Amino acid sequence: MASATIIADRDFVIDRVSPRVFGSFIEHLGRAVYGGIYEPGHPTADRNGFRQDVLALIRELGVTVVRYPGGNFVSGYRWEDGIGPSEKRPARRELAWMSTETNEFGTDEFVDWCRLAQLEPMLAVNLGTRGPAEAGDMYEYCNHPAGTALSDLRIANGHRDPHNVRLWCLGNEMDGSWQMGAKTAQEYGRSALESAKLMYYPDMNRSGTDLFKPEFIVCGSSGRGMPTFGTWDEQVLEQCFDKVDYLSVHSYTSPRNADPLSYLAFGDTTMGPLIREVTAICDAVAAKRKSSKRVHLSYDEWNVWRGDEAKPFAAWTKAPKMLEDVYTLADALCVGGMLITLMNHCDRVKVACLAQLVNVIAPIMTRNGGPAWRQTIFHPFAAASRLGRGTVLRQVANGPTVKSGSNDINLLSSCLVRQDNGDVTLFAVNRDLEKPLSVDIDLRGFPKLRLANWSVMDGDLAEKNTEAQPDRVKPRSHKAAAGETQSSPVTVTLPKASWNVLEFAV
Numbered sequence: 001m002a003s004a005t006i007i008a009d010r011d012f013v014i015d016r017v018s019p020r021v022f023g024s025f026i027e028h029l030g031r032a033v034y035g036g037i038y039e040p041g042h043p044t045a046d047r048n049g050f051r052q053d054v055l056a057l058i059r060e061l062g063v064t065v066v067r068y069p070g071g072n073f074v075s076g077y078r079w080e081d082g083i084g085p086s087e088k089r090p091a092r093r094e095l096a097w098m099s100t101e102t103n104e105f106g107t108d109e110f111v112d113w114c115r116l117a118q119l120e121p122m123l124a125v126n127l128g129t130r131g132p133a134e135a136g137d138m139y140e141y142c143n144h145p146a147g148t149a150l151s152d153l154r155i156a157n158g159h160r161d162p163h164n165v166r167l168w169c170l171g172n173e174m175d176g177s178w179q180m181g182a183k184t185a186q187e188y189g190r191s192a193l194e195s196a197k198l199m200y201y202p203d204m205n206r207s208g209t210d211l212f213k214p215e216f217i218v219c220g221s222s223g224r225g226m227p228t229f230g231t232w233d234e235q236v237l238e239q240c241f242d243k244v245d246y247l248s249v250h251s252y253t254s255p256r257n258a259d260p261l262s263y264l265a266f267g268d269t270t271m272g273p274l275i276r277e278v279t280a281i282c283d284a285v286a287a288k289r290k291s292s293k294r295v296h297l298s299y300d301e302w303n304v305w306r307g308d309e310a311k312p313f314a315a316w317t318k319a320p321k322m323l324e325d326v327y328t329l330a331d332a333l334c335v336g337g338m339l340i341t342l343m344n345h346c347d348r349v350k351v352a353c354l355a356q357l358v359n360v361i362a363p364i365m366t367r368n369g370g371p372a373w374r375q376t377i378f379h380p381f382a383a384a385s386r387l388g389r390g391t392v393l394r395q396v397a398n399g400p401t402v403k404s405g406s407n408d409i410n411l412l413s414s415c416l417v418r419q420d421n422g423d424v425t426l427f428a429v430n431r432d433l434e435k436p437l438s439v440d441i442d443l444r445g446f447p448k449l450r451l452a453n454w455s456v457m458d459g460d461l462a463e464k465n466t467e468a469q470p471d472r473v474k475p476r477s478h479k480a481a482a483g484e485t486q487s488s489p490v491t492v493t494l495p496k497a498s499w500n501v502l503e504f505a506v
């Protein structure tokens with residue numbers, strides 16, 4: 001059997017994991033909103049039309065932040081269409097996804113829904129077909145307390161208190177030719193800067209403390225494969241460095257893109273380098289200014305996007321079935337590896353959004369009028385969000401590698417998180433498709449360890465969950481858990497092609 005070692009020390013840490021790394025995304029796309037989180041008349045819907053069965057799964061998933069309303073959608077969105085009395089809201093052609101948008105659900109409903117779901121709203125403004133003035137208006141509507149036309153309009157619409165939304169995305173994927181109102185880096189950087197200026201005026205109290213400081217996310221290049229990648233990020237940041245807090249990065253993968261092993265290693269081979277490259281650009285822009293400010297990363301779209309669905313879809317209908325990928329166990333292993341990459345880069349990735357949340361390339365599926373269920377990728381996300389809260393230990397991992405193209409792929413992918421009570425969780429994927437992997441875990445500075453729980457996902461990699469069999473793929477308890485207290489190193493054998501969560505009580 002092949003073997004690997006992981007060495008870590010209690011006091012050698014990368015950083016704390018920001019809870020915002022366990023975010024997700026709801027776009028006006030397909031059945032994400034209508035038939036997903038919102039379905040008046042559904043047996044579980046409350047008086048606002050919010051599906052309670054979906055909300056229960058979202059809470060179980062452990063989502064902390066949700067980005068809204070897009071995505072590509074936001075680049076043509078008129079936010080005013082989605083406020084005020086529902087019967088007066090206009091239906092419009094939605095050009096990003098060729099649907100009809102009725103605007104029944106808008107910003108106020110979204111913020112109400114976030115409060116009910118106990119998660120943080122993250123709003124995007126349209127910097128495609130619109131610009132700084134409209135962004136400033138939307139900000140005033142949402143966050144200004146009272147006494148101005150737009151804040152009073154919010155109050156008249158039933159929201160006395162400001163929404164106090166902190167996270168604001170300045171547009172979406174603005175270097176993409178598919179984006180309505182796509183821009184050059186010069187055009188966009190300027191628009192982002194002016195938007196941030198019009199949205200936020202420091203709101204000081206008498207002692208000079210800022211009462212409410214929003215955080216701005218500026219669009220990085222929409223993908224590592226873009227010709228604009230890198231140059232765009234630098235040119236945009238050169239213009240708005242002083243005003244923004246995060247640079248966004250996006251990436252998706254598909255089993256169609258690679259051989260099975262390379263597919264599972266996407267987190268290591270693509271996301272990790274992407275994070276390090278974009279971080280270097282942020283720091284280079286800071287260095288030129290001799291600035292100690294650090295622009296962090298918002299990885300606000302990431303997932304497996306299988307792209308299996310039959311086309312064409314029904315154009316100009318309301319909430320058509322679109323991008324409803326049905327995920328396999330292999331996809332869950334890939335997503336597990338991506339989560340490990342995000343956590344291991346917790347010193348620079350401070351926000352991340354699994355794209356998306358319900359029905360559209362999502363961990364949760366629903367049927368209109370019917371049930372909601374967990375896809376395979378639900379499980380690694382839920383485990384990471386529950387047990388990945390704490391400090392990531394800096395590990396030295398050595399294990400077998402396999403050559404694939406220009407990459408040496410590590411068969412082991414792992415991350416160690418020390419919780420605040422001192423317990424340690426190991427997240428690990430054994431990517432060996434044929435054989436188990438023996439792993440020596442040498443946790444220095446932890447005199448005694450007890451493997452209290454070990455949950456595994458393994459088996460037939462093509463297996464899926466469906467409405468008829470919603471729990472076919474789910475974690476099982478490994479029999480080696482709840483063992484004796486031992487001294488480090490501890491040796492465990494990870495089953496072939498598996499996602500593992502090992503909880504050590506110390």
Ligand code: AHR
Pocket residue numbers: 027070071072073172173301355356
């Ligand atoms: O998540 C689906 C789409 O992917 C988003 O609308 C867009 O931002 C990205 O290209």
